Amino acid sequence: MCQLHNFRPKRDPCSAANINEITVEHTAIKWTVSFQLKMIIGQATLRCRCLTDATKLVLDVRDLSIRSVSINGVDCDFRIAPNVYTFFGSKMSVYLPPQFQKAGTILQVTVAYGTSPDATALQWMKKEQTADKRMPYLFSQCQAIHARSIVPCMDTPSVKSTYEAEVTVPTGMTCLMSAIGQGSKGDDDTTTFFYKQPVAIPSYLIAIVVGCLEKRDISDRCAVWAEPSVVDKAHWEFAETEDILASAEEIAGKYIWGRYDMVCLPPSFPFGGMENPCLTFLTPTLIAGDRSLVSVIAHEIAHSWSGNLVTNSSWEHFWLNEGFTMFIERKICGRLVSEDYRQFMAFNGWTNSLIPAVYEQFTPTHQFTKLIQDHTNVDPDVAFSCVPYEKGSALLFYLEQKLGGSEIFEAYLKDYLKTFAHQAIDSWQWKDHLYKYFADQKEVLDTVNFDLWFNGVGMPPEKPNYGQSMVEACEVLLKKWLAADESTVGDITSEDYYAMQPLQQIELLSQLWQHDPPIEHYKLDALNKLYKLNDSQNSELLLNWLRLCIKSKWEECIPKALDFVNSQGRLKFCRPIYRDLAQWPIANKKARDVYLKGRSQMHPITAEMIAKDLHIRHSTHTVCF
Template identity: 75%
Template sequence: MCQTQYRFKKDPCSCANNNEVDVEHISIKWEVCFQLRMLIGSATLRCKMLTQTDKIQLDVRDLAIRSVSINGKDCDYRIAPSVYTFFGSKMKIYIPNELQKEGLTLNVTINYSTSPDATALQWMKKDQTVDKKAPYLFSQCQAIHARSIVPCMDTPSVKTTYEAEVTVPAGLTCLMSAISEGSKGDEEKTTFFYKQPVAIPSYLIAIVAGLLEKRDISPRCAVWAEPSVVDKAHWEFSETEDILATAEEIAGEYIWGRYDMVCLPNSFPFGGMENPCLIAHSWSGNLVTNSSWESFWLNEGFTTFIERKICGRLVSESYRQFMSFNGWTNSLIPAVYEQFAPTHQFTKLIQDHTNVDPDVAFSCVPYEKGSALLFYLEQLLGGPEIFEEYLRNYIKTFAHKAIDSNTWKKHLYEYFHDKKEILDGVNWQGWFYAVGMPPNKPVYDETMVKDCENLLQKWLEAGENEVDKMTVDEYKNMQPLQQIEFLSQLRQHETPIEHYKLDAINKLYQLNESENCEILLQWIRLCIKAKWDPIIEKALKFVETQGRMKYARPVYR
């Protein structure tokens, strides 16, 4: 089984001819124009000819192209819109006859500007920021939105280094997903210089511009935020260096140089992932990358698995087990049975994205189903210590590469060559391609789950004269994820919780004052289900200040 040869499948979400041309480096020059909501400038792509061809095919979306040149000479190009608008357009650049040779390096310069509606960019007026003193810009290129800010081979199967010169109004700071090389400017404008020496997929190109201040956490870690909240952010992320060091013990050396974070305004609609998860991406996703979004689980399943290992080291193995159980119960099951349906194609681990927008297919399935597969394999193949050795070998083997699921499976068989019979017993067809829940459930230690259930029962059984006798200790001694699970179980109880109990719970646990968004979300949803009027003001304030769909959507529903 492990010797089977697989044909590499082209990314269906990109028109790139990366089998003929390799984009090795991108040099970006942008001016950030807040009034126009545009990035204006150029991108120079250093392309290596892998074979003789007459074209370079790039992904673009709503870009206003002014000119294209190869090695300094203007050349012809054509832009053809895709039948599916979410794919943008195919930009075909025609290579002069004398340059259509294998092995040549071409410098392709494209002068262009982005659209005010570029899907990768969020432009915020100063009133939408925390301090309300200056406008703000940030990008979100995953999954296929980099094409709306730079002409590129917008597929994770292509990795490239990049450098950037970005000019912003004086007084503002520009940050990018690269190493800073300083800045220069005058009274009107400041230009920032960045260089990313490690090849990355296009979706990791990122920009932030706004009124920002920095606080160092350690020699290699720092946090940026608006001035009024930067000290709070510094306190919130003070353990980052410890988390990063723990991640290195599990996954190997951190090769990116610096680990800087940006706390975005509350209106950010997508992601601020929890810190261990974000750190874990430095190995799974950023270093070893899925070659297409059809195998997204190679990014997110591994990241979730490593994240929980980090938390297990920092807290306890029981906590890792609880996190994994919680992911299966409170994320994967609802995704399969509520967000989709058990027969839906997007509940597969490996999906077919032919003519599919990856954003539409997005869910927790790749995260939780992928992590469950790795947890299941860890138990089959000898336990955490043995599997962590494999994990480090996997990352070392495929560092700086993009792979698909079959390549991963082949390496798994090669590494555990002495356990072929065990691996042959895995229902690979069911794990990879079957819809619905996985064919096997890992065995989880449910000790911490029972603590939540015990507290739940106490509240369910407490009468009106007994709630005042409840103490804060059990709840206070729980990990935050346990507190979230307890509130989630209360919310999922068949009949709404009585108002006198909600009064007592809020008084005892001070939930209305919680600054943990996950806890507050569960509390608000619990109270809305019970039609507890005192939550209305808190719920309205919550959705007004939380732009993330993860938090706002469940409250509205």
């Protein structure tokens, strides 16, 4: 009775899997990696539990070549049906023999298959594309719905499975996965690496890197991997990882994943970081030389709880992953730097991330500006933006202030993470728990317009109060620059700028960029000369500086901007710059040329999204490879 009462069917419009009939509990992978064919060949055995008297198992696949499917060792019928939208891949139905069509049955379903060279989860790099040019390189990015292009699975965050893997790669190369290493063995030709992930995780957290990789230890449980020429720089840049992890544990509870290793990927990695369990993936653009960008580490570490332990049940509730993670990230930085800094970070997120996303990337009436989204027939990569990160984080920041401040809210946060650990939940489950936890503050909660926060488009219905102490320095300096004219601009000196935190410098540039009319060219020239902006190794700062220049149509910046988008593939940097350049007639063709030239070396996700931004309709892949 009680169980029936609790049962609510899971929903994930981005998956065809029959998750309410069968679930996957464990996945055993055997892969051989062929750099020549750009294929992973092998098999996956899914231990499935029938929840009902199901007649078939439905899995997500995308561009997989399926050789055979067996259940408990016996070959069986299967059917592949392409989805209407190609970005969902195909639906693979495995027909269960009658004796298995019974709730409670455990099935070992083995799929022998190969991936496509166009597998959207994978980037295959020739050795010439790597830092050291010694060996080819492979890395995966499964979030949101790309796991299905490397493994047949229930490709929804609402299904969690433990996994193990045996991966055979050419000898000399290292294979890393989002799991705990169990050693390797091999001969002169090939080496097989063994991994186990004993914590049940959603499919999007399966991850693999293969390359010429070296390791540097940071602490007993933390290390960083990178190509030999990069590894020492990365080791220095991320040396504070153990401290960040310890801070995170204070806030969120014990770290349960065993190891927290990081791998610094090639520049084409599309994200700042990806929270693959036991092995965070990081963009090399974080290596600023001054540890100024380690908040990304705090972010990925925070995902060890929000996202990896308490998981959104579908990408429609992505804010549960990212809003919470932004909130915890800033909590960590608050502890490591100061509460003022946390306030400033949150303010910065509102002004420099959320506002541009709502007004610029979308429009304030666009459905993707909603906190809870409807992903029916929607490619989550297209819906992806800062909105779930910053609108979600703003909601929590707002609630913290409403419900009694930091201490009270941190206790709530711990309870929330503990309550839903190892589960996948939606926004309503989150809200139910919030009401239950703050039962004594029901009247306060009732004053929050959750309907507008959840379902309203545009900016949130309320703006939290952000401590302004660190913003003030930015505004003082901003006024100096705005007040200067051609004859006085030379009087501005650099001390106050260099006294600021990098994030404050970025805020200054962002405010200059937001100013109308656009900043005059002579001022841009003066800014560049005074602050050596073009030479900055801080890519976040460069992004803001280049956008400022482009807005002012300062032609001098075009080569630098093209160089910037060409030298790395992080979506956060490439999409705005490409979009800015595309809207500037004089730069549009150059941007398209750079894109088309670099495209074959780009990550498939990046290539696809920039193509959309540049209105380049790319030809269908020919299937012969």
